Amino acid sequence: MIEQVPTSILCEAHCHLGEGPTYDVTTGTAWWFDIREGRLYEAQLGSGKVRVHPLGRMASALGRIDAERQLIVAEDGLYIRNLADGTLSLYRPLEADNPATRSNDSRVHQSGTFWIGTMGRRAERGAGAIYALHRGEIVRLFPNVTIPNAICFSPDGGMGYFADSAENVLYRVALDPATGLPSGAPEVLLRQRGTGDIDGAVVDADGLIWNACWGGGCVDVYSPQGAHLRSIAVPARQASCPAFVGADLSRLLVTSAWQDMDEAARAADPGHGQTFLLEVGARGRAEPDVRLAS
Numbered sequence: 001m002i003e004q005v006p007t008s009i010l011c012e013a014h015c016h017l018g019e020g021p022t023y024d025v026t027t028g029t030a031w032w033f034d035i036r037e038g039r040l041y042e043a044q045l046g047s048g049k050v051r052v053h054p055l056g057r058m059a060s061a062l063g064r065i066d067a068e069r070q071l072i073v074a075e076d077g078l079y080i081r082n083l084a085d086g087t088l089s090l091y092r093p094l095e096a097d098n099p100a101t102r103s104n105d106s107r108v109h110q111s112g113t114f115w116i117g118t119m120g121r122r123a124e125r126g127a128g129a130i131y132a133l134h135r136g137e138i139v140r141l142f143p144n145v146t147i148p149n150a151i152c153f154s155p156d157g158g159m160g161y162f163a164d165s166a167e168n169v170l171y172r173v174a175l176d177p178a179t180g181l182p183s184g185a186p187e188v189l190l191r192q193r194g195t196g197d198i199d200g201a202v203v204d205a206d207g208l209i210w211n212a213c214w215g216g217g218c219v220d221v222y223s224p225q226g227a228h229l230r231s232i233a234v235p236a237r238q239a240s241c242p243a244f245v246g247a248d249l250s251r252l253l254v255t256s257a258w259q260d261m262d263e264a265a266r267a268a269d270p271g272h273g274q275t276f277l278l279e280v281g282a283r284g285r286a287e288p289d290v291r292l293a294s
Contacts, residue, residue, distance in 0.1 A: 002218050002231045006279040010043055010253060011050050014266075014273035018255030019200065020061035020073075020106065021243035021275075025286045030245050031070075032255050032275060035060050035102070040072075041275070045246060053086055061106035063114050063290030071133075071290050073116050075102040078133065091292070092138055094118070094131065101127055105149045105200055105241070109180030110157040112291025115141070117148025123166065130162060132181060136293025141182060150201035150211055153180070154224065155285060161189065161209060165199060168192040170211070170226070190226035200241025200255075205283045212239040212254060219254060219278070232280060236271035244284020245277070252278040 016036035023030050030043045040053040040062075059074040062081070072079040077093040095101045095118050106116040113134045120127030126144040130151070146166035153160050157177035163170045169191050174184040192198045196216025201209055208229065209222040217237045221230040236256035245253045258265075258272040266272050 002233045004233050005281070007233075007235060008277045009271075009274055010045075010048075010277050011041060011275040013041070013050075013052070013275075014258055015039075015041075015255065015275070016273065017240070017257045017259045018273055018275060019104070019240050019257070020059075021200075021241055021245075021253050021255050022062060022064075022287050023243055023245040023249070023253070024064055025247075025249070026067065028247065030243070030253055031062055032241075032243075032253070033060055033062075034273075035104075036259065043275075055088070058102050060103045061116070063106075063108040064287070065290055065292065071114065071292070073103045073106045073114075078116075092133065092136075094138060100124065104128070104147065105151050105162075107151045107153070107202075108288050108290045109153050109160070109175070110288050111178055111180040112288060113180030114290045115151045115160070115162070115180070117145065117151060117162075119145070119147050123147055125166065133290070134179060134181060135291065139181070142186065149199050150209075152201045152203045152209065154203060155205060155207050159224070161201065161203070162186075163198040163201070163211075165197045165214065168197055170198055170201075170209075170222075172224075190222065190228075192220075199239065202242050202244060202284065204244065205249075205285050208282070210242050210252065210280075210282075212241050214238050214240060214257075219252065219280075232278060234271075234276060234278070236274060236276070237269045238272065243287075244282075249284035249286065250280075250282065252280045252282070252284075254278060 015034040021032040076096040150163035196213035199214040201211040
């Protein structure tokens with residue numbers, strides 16, 4: 001059964017492909033992207049004020065570097081964004097010589113290592129990969145990925161999770177907690193066999209995996225052993241990625257999308273592409289800062 005929990009709309013804008021939410025506990029600010037439209041959204045949770053920052057390129061995720069800077073994951077590389085004026089400067093190119101791919105799901109490990117997914121712009125099979133930005137160097141971890149998603153990490157940093165949404169499989173892989181790099185081979189944690197596809201995910205303070213179900217209109221909650229524990233309704237069919245937000249990290253922000261939906265499908269799904277806050281009765285963890293080269 002899908003649970004109904006108190007839910008509000010954080011942003012009424014209908015994102016073409018809402019993705020990559022994260023939360024800065026130091027400023028009370030939520031951030032997310034509309035990948036297809038090249039926009040970065042900024043929401044002050046205290047006031048509810050939302051700002052939109054055009055980026056001039058497709059981008060999908062960010063990590064906080066420090067109080068003045070963010071690292072933006074974009075279609076052709078990683079960019080340092082100055083918070084004061086929004087200027088972007090290229091930090092590292094990534095698949096910049098391959099116009100067929102773009103960035104997708106990404107998340108920062110507790111060590112400061114940034115895992116970054118890429119994929120074909122038309123979801124071409126095996127065109128993407130998952131990389132790690134580790135101490136300023138980009139290392140390819142897993143090649144031949146079609147749609148990388150659900151990148152997240154256990155609270156102790158010793159386990160990483162990722163999915164290939166084209167396979168509808170969530171993997172787990174043992175990590176070195178000090179580096180965020182794999183210390184073993186990936187293994188299948190679960191296969192999604194119900195309605196919808198595995199999309200973005202985040203791990204809470206208890207180690208539970210909160211996974212947005214694209215096409216299922218919900219967020220599924222799994223144990224670290226892969227047992228399905230809960231399904232929580234999202235008022236948009238194509239839920240895309242969750243993040244814990246708020247002063248006590250007890251609310252779940254969920255992005256959504258209208259990508260590949262025709263006019264009739266959008267009319268039947270009035271929440272398409274909107275961004276929501278769910279009262280889920282759980283507690284998240286603060287996102288770590290990304291660590292650049294020393």
